[in-house]
Amino acid sequence: GAGVSQTPSNKVTEKGKYVELRCDPISGHTALYWYRQSLGQGPEFLIYFQGTGAADDSGLPNDRFFAVRPEGSVSTLKIQRTERGDSAVYLCASSLKPRDTEAFFGQGTRLTVV
Amino acid sequence: AQRVTQPEKLLSVFKGAPVELKCNYSYSGSPELFWYVQYSRQRLQLLLRHISRESIKGFTADLNKGETSFHLKKPFAQEEDSAMYYCALSSGGSYIPTFGRGTSLIVHP
Numbered sequence: 001g002a003g004v005s006q007t008p009s010n011k012v013t014e015k016g017k018y019v020e021l022r023c024d025p026i027s028g029h030t031a032l033y034w035y036r037q038s039l040g041q042g043p044e045f046l047i048y049f050q051g052t053g054a055a056d057d058s059g060l061p062n063d064r065f066f067a068v069r070p071e072g073s074v075s076t077l078k079i080q081r082t083e084r085g086d087s088a089v090y091l092c093a094s095s096l097k098p099r100d101t102e103a104f105f106g107q108g109t110r111l112t113v114v
Numbered sequence: 115a116q117r118v119t120q121p122e123k124l125l126s127v128f129k130g131a132p133v134e135l136k137c138n139y140s141y142s143g144s145p146e147l148f149w150y151v152q153y154s155r156q157r158l159q160l161l162l163r164h165i166s167r168e169s170i171k172g173f174t175a176d177l178n179k180g181e182t183s184f185h186l187k188k189p190f191a192q193e194e195d196s197a198m199y200y201c202a203l204s205s206g207g208s209y210i211p212t213f214g215r216g217t218s219l220i221v222h223p
Contacts, residue, residue, distance in 0.1 A: 003157070041216075042118075042120075042200050042213035043158070043200070043213045044213075045210055048210050056210060091158065102163070103160070103211060104159075105157045105158040105159065106157060107157050
């Protein structure tokens with residue numbers, strides 16, 4: 001079976017533009033996480049979905065960041081009015097059930113804001 | 115708040131030497147600790163977790179609650195162990211893993 005899939009793998013955008021990053025979790029996984037990883041740092045938590053709802057969005061840095069998971073499977077991370085500081089690798093992970101402690105990661109989307 | 119500290123950004127050893135990657139954490143409750151690994155051009159993947167008490171690829175890690183540490187050890191490093199290693203903590207409430215900044219392990223031939 002396929003692992004967690006993220007598209008695009010690379011995205012270059014101009015400052016001020018809007019971007020969407022997509023995550024396809026492993027089929028049947030109910031928990032989904034978004035992380036952001038800047039150069040030389042570990043993954044930093046952004047938001048956690050349990051099913052369709054955002055169970056914890058405390059890691060979103062500001063209101064330019066938003067994520068959805070309308071059918072409890074695919075998730076989209078949306079960033080408005082991008083800034084150069086948003087440049088990072090955005091990682092998505094999923095796990096089978098609530099409180100399952102093994103998260104499976106995607107390859108990430110490398111976002112570069114120029 | 116939960117926090118994970120990996121004091122070494124880089125650890126360089128020769129093949130056959132022992133390896134210890136350090137991880138310290140801060141959390142007031144009973145945490146679950148993990149080690150994740152990322153090999154070159156591959157995705158982040160779970161290496162081991164403390165509740166399993168298992169040895170994976172020759173690596174072991176023991177949770178020391180007194181010292182709030184979860185160091186990763188291997189008695190004889192291999193070249194294929196070269197990778198980024200991340201220590202992570204998950205609390206009983208949210209189960210959202212918090213990661214350290216990672217340690218790059220380089221094993222020279």
